[in-house]
Amino acid sequence: MTDPKADVVVIGSGVCGAITAWQLAAQGKRVVLLEAGTNHVDRGHLVERFAGSADQGLGSPYHDRRNDRFAPASDTFNKDDGSYYVRGGPRTFQSTYVRRVGGTTWHFLGNTPRFVPNDFRLESRYGRGVDWPLSYDDLEPHYCQAEQWLGVSGDHDAWNVEELGTRSRPFPNREIWPSYSDRLFSGRVGDLSVEGTRVVLRTTPQARNSRPYDGRPACAGNSSCVPLCPIGAKYDGAVHVAKARKAGARLIAEAVVTKVAPTAERVAVVYRHYDGSEHTVEGRIAVVAANAIETPRLLLMSNLCASSGQLGRNLMDHLQGTVAAKAPEPVFPYRGPPTTSGIDAFRDGGFRREGGAFRLSLGNDGWGRGDHPTDRLRSLLDQGLVGTALRNELERQTVRLIRFSYSTEMLPRADNRVELADEVDALGLPRPRLFFSVDDYSRAAFKHAQSVCQAIFEAAGCEEIHVLSVGIDNVAPEDQFLGAGHISGTCRMGADPTASVVNADCQAHDHERLYILGSSVFPTEGTANPTLTAVALVSRALGSITAALDSWQ
Amino acid sequence: MAVDVGQFRRLSQTLTGCTPLSLELADRYLDNLADRPEAARLSELGTRLEGGEDPSTVLADPELKELVRLVLVLWYFGLLDITPAKALGPEQYYSGLFWSVVHAHPPGLSGGYSGYWAYPPEN
Numbered sequence: 001m002t003d004p005k006a007d008v009v010v011i012g013s014g015v016c017g018a019i020t021a022w023q024l025a026a027q028g029k030r031v032v033l034l035e036a037g038t039n040h041v042d043r044g045h046l047v048e049r050f051a052g053s054a055d056q057g058l059g060s061p062y063h064d065r066r067n068d069r070f071a072p073a074s075d076t077f078n079k080d081d082g083s084y085y086v087r088g089g090p091r092t093f094q095s096t097y098v099r100r101v102g103g104t105t106w107h108f109l110g111n112t113p114r115f116v117p118n119d120f121r122l123e124s125r126y127g128r129g130v131d132w133p134l135s136y137d138d139l140e141p142h143y144c145q146a147e148q149w150l151g152v153s154g155d156h157d158a159w160n161v162e163e164l165g166t167r168s169r170p171f172p173n174r175e176i177w178p179s180y181s182d183r184l185f186s187g188r189v190g191d192l193s194v195e196g197t198r199v200v201l202r203t204t205p206q207a208r209n210s211r212p213y214d215g216r217p218a219c220a221g222n223s224s225c226v227p228l229c230p231i232g233a234k235y236d237g238a239v240h241v242a243k244a245r246k247a248g249a250r251l252i253a254e255a256v257v258t259k260v261a262p263t264a265e266r267v268a269v270v271y272r273h274y275d276g277s278e279h280t281v282e283g284r285i286a287v288v289a290a291n292a293i294e295t296p297r298l299l300l301m302s303n304l305c306a307s308s309g310q311l312g313r314n315l316m317d318h319l320q321g322t323v324a325a326k327a328p329e330p331v332f333p334y335r336g337p338p339t340t341s342g343i344d345a346f347r348d349g350g351f352r353r354e355g356g357a358f359r360l361s362l363g364n365d366g367w368g369r370g371d372h373p374t375d376r377l378r379s380l381l382d383q384g385l386v387g388t389a390l391r392n393e394l395e396r397q398t399v400r401l402i403r404f405s406y407s408t409e410m411l412p413r414a415d416n417r418v419e420l421a422d423e424v425d426a427l428g429l430p431r432p433r434l435f436f437s438v439d440d441y442s443r444a445a446f447k448h449a450q451s452v453c454q455a456i457f458e459a460a461g462c463e464e465i466h467v468l469s470v471g472i473d474n475v476a477p478e479d480q481f482l483g484a485g486h487i488s489g490t491c492r493m494g495a496d497p498t499a500s501v502v503n504a505d506c507q508a509h510d511h512e513r514l515y516i517l518g519s520s521v522f523p524t525e526g527t528a529n530p531t532l533t534a535v536a537l538v539s540r541a542l543g544s545i546t547a548a549l550d551s552w553q
Numbered sequence: 554m555a556v557d558v559g560q561f562r563r564l565s566q567t568l569t570g571c572t573p574l575s576l577e578l579a580d581r582y583l584d585n586l587a588d589r590p591e592a593a594r595l596s597e598l599g600t601r602l603e604g605g606e607d608p609s610t611v612l613a614d615p616e617l618k619e620l621v622r623l624v625l626v627l628w629y630f631g632l633l634d635i636t637p638a639k640a641l642g643p644e645q646y647y648s649g650l651f652w653s654v655v656h657a658h659p660p661g662l663s664g665g666y667s668g669y670w671a672y673p674p675e676n
Contacts, residue, residue: 051643051661054632177668210667218667224660334657336670364670373651374626374635381622387608390625391570391654398655 006032007549009269009283011257014103016517016538017289018240023542025247032250032281034271036071037100038064039253041238047230058107061228062098069426070274071099071256086421089435092473094483095317097291101253102238107227110207110234112152112532114143114165118348119526126352129411129524133495133504136165139536144169146535150235151213154205173210175203179364181331182341188460194452197345204342207235221336256427260286260302262511272427285513292487292520296418297432305501305510314412314489316525319442319481323404323453324367325462330399333366347527355444356409359527366401370468406449409527410442412489486530488519505544506537555596558583564599567608568621569628571650578648582627591620
């Protein structure tokens with residue numbers, strides 16, 4: 001069956017696809033928005049599932065029997081069947097996503113710092129990785145646009161500094177209040193310098209309302225941003241799916257795209273419904289915005305974008321660890337957003353010649369995901385504490401828990417990659433096989449970050465400072481990592497068509513009617529949470545898409 | 554099992570160190586425990602605590618330790634067990650004592666105003 005023709009077929013209804021669909025539909029373009037997952041966006045229902053789950057984990061609000069079966073992803077995959085990913089390399093790739101209307105911003109934390117200027121020129125400045133085909137200055141107006149779209153709350157004056165990238169416009173919302181813990185900590189570290197670098201605790205820009213904005217309420221500090229904001233104060237892609245539909249875009253959910261076939265005149269997009277029926281929708285342009293694993297998977301299945309040999313390669317994430325400690329006084333965790341401030345002083349520097357940069361987030365969430373309060377209860381019981389003694393000790397220990405989460409930069413490496421596995425999903429489509437390894441550049445970043453965290457915690461008078469083990473991959477705690485959910489790099493952008501998949505406008509070098517949006521196009525990943533930069537690139541690409549559509553009238 | 558809800562609430566208050574506990578929740582938790590083999594000793598547990606035995610002595614009794622642990626996990630986290638964790642429902646999750654003991658709130662239910670986290674807790 002062939003559906004009516006569209007101007008643009010957008011594949012993936014996450015933040016990048018949704019904004020693209022909205023903007024183009026608002027211009028009067030005929031837009032079809034295809035989403036593999038279901039369209040279950042009733043927040044009350046999701047909250048109920050979250051609160052009724054055993055672990056309030058990443059996938060807890062989003063499990064859906066049909067979605068899990070026909071549009072599987074690692075967060076919601078039936079674990080009895082093994083991981084959704086097929087592992088091909090020495091280390092376990094930790095980051096996940098959801099496939100549903102609105103995409104993975106449903107469970108993102110919401111941190112939205114920009115890349116720093118040197119992130120765009122890692123090779124020319126430090127001799128590592130590659131340069132982007134555009135600069136910070138090229139992207140700056142689009143960062144401002146992205147901050148407006150997502151409703152970022154931030155402190156303009158604190159962030160408007162050269163090393164972090166000067167800003168031409170203020171944030172749409174003032175900063176989210178720093179936590180009580182942040183305030184105590186700031187007082188304790190004062191003018192501390194580590195390795196000659198002054199350590200400044202800054203409030204982190206966040207796509208979370210500090211005041212009512214865009215029809216959504218101000219953050220009420222529910223502390224459950226990951227996996228779900230119960231009130232919609234935190235941005236998620238469903239915001240722009242709704243705007244896209246209102247502007248006239250046609251959303252087709254439960255539509256798993258199996259093939260994209262561009263010709264000189266049009267692009268045919270073939271998808272399957274969960275009942276196995278096959279459909280085709282044609283557009284003058286197709287935009288693939290399915291995330292940095294599903295996008296290369298689909299393009300590999302479609303035999304597209306093959307000429308550079310880079311498709312699916314350079315898989316990156318921000319490898320994360322936790323340095324945990326006990327503060328010298330109560331800091332009262334588990335209140336407010338999971339993090340409100342961070343340290344950005346180590347996101348750039350000459351050390352990037354030898355090892356990755358990193359960003360530190362000061363947590364308001366105890367020792368984070370690696371340490372559940374039930375573990376502490378069990379441990380105190382094992383020590384023979386019960387009754388009032390147990391309650392008092394549980395309180396005394398917990399209120400002092402503090403942590404830094406370090407998110408480290410990794411280099412793009414051709415051998416870290418997404419391939420098509422022999423194993424298939426319920427629709428018979430090859431599952432992603434991920435080859436993932438960790439190099440000395442990342443290990444140097446872990447070590448550097450751990451040492452900086454240690455120095456800061458010592459200066460703040462903390463005790464029991466240690467790298468938190470997450471029990472992964474059977475290696476020492478110092479070499480373990482969790483995923484940040486910042487999957488990138490697999491459709492890299494570049495000026496040279498023999499060495500990259502898309503150009504600086506996110507247009508495929510091999511197929512002029514095909515655009516790829518999302519963090520998959522990042523040539524290097526810096527240390528910023530990727531969503532804001534991905535959306536800034538959408539803002540930039542929209543100019544090219546519109547111009548192309550108009551020129552092909 | 555043979556303990557009534559009043560007795561279960563009293564023994565729960567002694568074990569958790571938190572008073573007063575909800576009678577309605579006590580009733581539900583008592584039901585939840587009914588199918589667990591450990592619950593056969595609830596009556597003995599209640600009698601020993603009401604007889605003035607120190608709760609730490611009761612915890613040290615290998616025959617009762619698992620039951621004490623189950624009762625605490627129910628009240629502190631609204632879970633029927635930890636490994637594997639067995640959820641009872643949103644209301645039980647939101648009622649977990651842990652969060653108020655540490656002056657916080659269950660993630661997903663702050664009940665606070667925007668910015669409350671900048672100040673020390675009032676509870």
